[in-house]
Amino acid sequence: MINSLDQLGxxxxxxxxxxxxxxxxxxxxxxxxxxxxxxxxxxxxxLVEDVHFSKETTSAEDxxxxxITTNLSDLxxxxxxxxxxxxxxxxxxPKTEWSWVEGVYTGIKxxxxxxxxxxxxxxxxxxxxxxxxxTAIGTVGCIRxxxxxxxxxxxxVTTGPHGLSRLGLALLLSDQxxxxxxxxxxxxxxxINAHQRPNPPxxxxxxxxxxxxxxxxxxxxxxxxxxxxxxxxENLCESSNCEAILDLKRLPRAQSWxxxxxxxxxxxxxxxxxxxxxxxxxxxxxxxxKTFPSCQQIGYMRSGPAQVTxxxxxxxxxxxxxxxxxx
Amino acid sequence: MINSLDQLGxxxxxxxxxxxxxxxxxxxxxxxxxxxxxxxxxxxxxLVEDVHFSKETTSAEDxxxxxITTNLSDLxxxxxxxxxxxxxxxxxxPKTEWSWVEGVYTGIKxxxxxxxxxxxxxxxxxxxxxxxxxTAIGTVGCIRxxxxxxxxxxxxVTTGPHGLSRLGLALLLSDQxxxxxxxxxxxxxxxINAHQRPNPPxxxxxxxxxxxxxxxxxxxxxxxxxxxxxxxxENLCESSNCEAILDLKRLPRAQSWxxxxxxxxxxxxxxxxxxxxxxxxxxxxxxxxKTFPSCQQIGYMRSGPAQVTxxxxxxxxxxxxxxxxxx
Numbered sequence: 001m002i003n004s005l006d007q008l009g010x011x012x013x014x015x016x017x018x019x020x021x022x023x024x025x026x027x028x029x030x031x032x033x034x035x036x037x038x039x040x041x042x043x044x045x046x047l048v049e050d051v052h053f054s055k056e057t058t059s060a061e062d063x064x065x066x067x068i069t070t071n072l073s074d075l076x077x078x079x080x081x082x083x084x085x086x087x088x089x090x091x092x093x094p095k096t097e098w099s100w101v102e103g104v105y106t107g108i109k110x111x112x113x114x115x116x117x118x119x120x121x122x123x124x125x126x127x128x129x130x131x132x133x134x135t136a137i138g139t140v141g142c143i144r145x146x147x148x149x150x151x152x153x154x155x156x157v158t159t160g161p162h163g164l165s166r167l168g169l170a171l172l173l174s175d176q177x178x179x180x181x182x183x184x185x186x187x188x189x190x191x192i193n194a195h196q197r198p199n200p201p202x203x204x205x206x207x208x209x210x211x212x213x214x215x216x217x218x219x220x221x222x223x224x225x226x227x228x229x230x231x232x233x234e235n236l237c238e239s240s241n242c243e244a245i246l247d248l249k250r251l252p253r254a255q256s257w258x259x260x261x262x263x264x265x266x267x268x269x270x271x272x273x274x275x276x277x278x279x280x281x282x283x284x285x286x287x288x289x290k291t292f293p294s295c296q297q298i299g300y301m302r303s304g305p306a307q308v309t310x311x312x313x314x315x316x317x318x319x320x321x322x323x324x325x326x327x
Numbered sequence: 328m329i330n331s332l333d334q335l336g337x338x339x340x341x342x343x344x345x346x347x348x349x350x351x352x353x354x355x356x357x358x359x360x361x362x363x364x365x366x367x368x369x370x371x372x373x374l375v376e377d378v379h380f381s382k383e384t385t386s387a388e389d390x391x392x393x394x395i396t397t398n399l400s401d402l403x404x405x406x407x408x409x410x411x412x413x414x415x416x417x418x419x420x421p422k423t424e425w426s427w428v429e430g431v432y433t434g435i436k437x438x439x440x441x442x443x444x445x446x447x448x449x450x451x452x453x454x455x456x457x458x459x460x461x462t463a464i465g466t467v468g469c470i471r472x473x474x475x476x477x478x479x480x481x482x483x484v485t486t487g488p489h490g491l492s493r494l495g496l497a498l499l500l501s502d503q504x505x506x507x508x509x510x511x512x513x514x515x516x517x518x519i520n521a522h523q524r525p526n527p528p529x530x531x532x533x534x535x536x537x538x539x540x541x542x543x544x545x546x547x548x549x550x551x552x553x554x555x556x557x558x559x560x561e562n563l564c565e566s567s568n569c570e571a572i573l574d575l576k577r578l579p580r581a582q583s584w585x586x587x588x589x590x591x592x593x594x595x596x597x598x599x600x601x602x603x604x605x606x607x608x609x610x611x612x613x614x615x616x617k618t619f620p621s622c623q624q625i626g627y628m629r630s631g632p633a634q635v636t637x638x639x640x641x642x643x644x645x646x647x648x649x650x651x652x653x654x
Contacts, residue, residue, distance in 0.1 A: 133460030
């Protein structure tokens, strides 16, 4: 039985991928989409085996799902309206089994069916290591979020708890550092799910749009926490040239999340949480906190140097923190 | 002196890449472009070291240039009007020198300055092998070329000579098969240039648009010859369900291109020639042949099985041909 990609050949691989593609886009050199007269948002992410995912912790379907979440999360944090389409560049070693490729595309398709958008094109090649390069495009919605739009007096809000994905990874790897820790079954399930099947913050974005108080302009700063919550806040500070004051008592911890430096670090720097991190006027922030239950205020913005400080005045000790890095 | 990417770190890498990016697009999670109310074309290509390029034959700048050409060639063969922007996903081993990355982006920028479009975003990561994943988007022009639009009676036309890039590669590798062959200096220079600095067929597309006879509808079939001339014609046949008859005497050879099976094979299957391969009404084809000197009619289309046949009735012996493959 023929199972590996080098046995199948490029033509047969492309033929088998057709069932995942939007009709009409499988036969040409390019895909065509209609942005309905609107500006478009575009985002490209690369995911590399043993850097962004490993077969120990992530099935092929989960990899496909997470690739879409990563990408749509970036679009959401810029204020996307409709997801128009996704292209997938896939690189695999020649001996890769077809079942792995099919799994990834099944995950992609399942995520797109849930979050919107179609698979409209792509490219494939052999290579030494598995790689996914995903580009998503969508139309601009009613608020265009920028990192640089934070202002003095804004509340800092995030749309959900942080650290869950990092805990999920630790659980899947049977990490020694958590072996002795008593964790609730609910937290464990939630954490593994957050790692394997994270959702892009599209519902949170819709809530943000719906709850804007009348009279306020469509101005808010935003990014996502895919590289960690602290990194997200730092990016807002740097782009907006503002100082962020974080409230130590208001770290966005999940229910029954343990206390302690180790757990605070995972909350702040775990990465891959895919929540919105927003800087917006207090009235709008309060409206969002009321309407979207998982939202939490984590601090506020003020004029000052582009840095993040605890509300007790202490500087954040970066050297103690686990930064989320790809180099 | 710090030179390798793992010494620089991700933040410094991104900082250094800013000079290559369009203003205003460097600071957010996504890029935004305005398609001026038009539909858009989108294309993704992956280029992998030792599959699509090797350091023996291609400098970093040439890799960047060729990546753009590959991509814009696909957009051209679908009928692009304005190139809106390019995103670049780059994967490199951690020990890669910064000078290599800078070289690739310099090549990308030089090509975009020549052909249109801006670098608007991307992503980078470490990995075992160098990879470029390029996505280009552009607006749809006055003719939307499809592979499936060929009709019985069309002329088959290509916009330039074929095999040059393959010869250029052989020259750069000091390939034994051509060692004893006397080749003109002009042909050698042209071939190496075609391999290292190929142009996407945007001028040919503009000529095609300009010379359409009045009264004819905007209907033509098209693709590019990036995977070889024969593969391009086969793709038109399969998508349009037509038979292509190729004229043996009219192979699109460059000036002073040698005769013989080996050279015919390179012309037909060399790959990476980045010319348009068009199927269009005879009057439009003749107008194009007059207005665009490097154009050549290579055959015609007729009702029949989806296959390519020589005009003497002989089937094309595929087993003798070098197919251009990535698996």
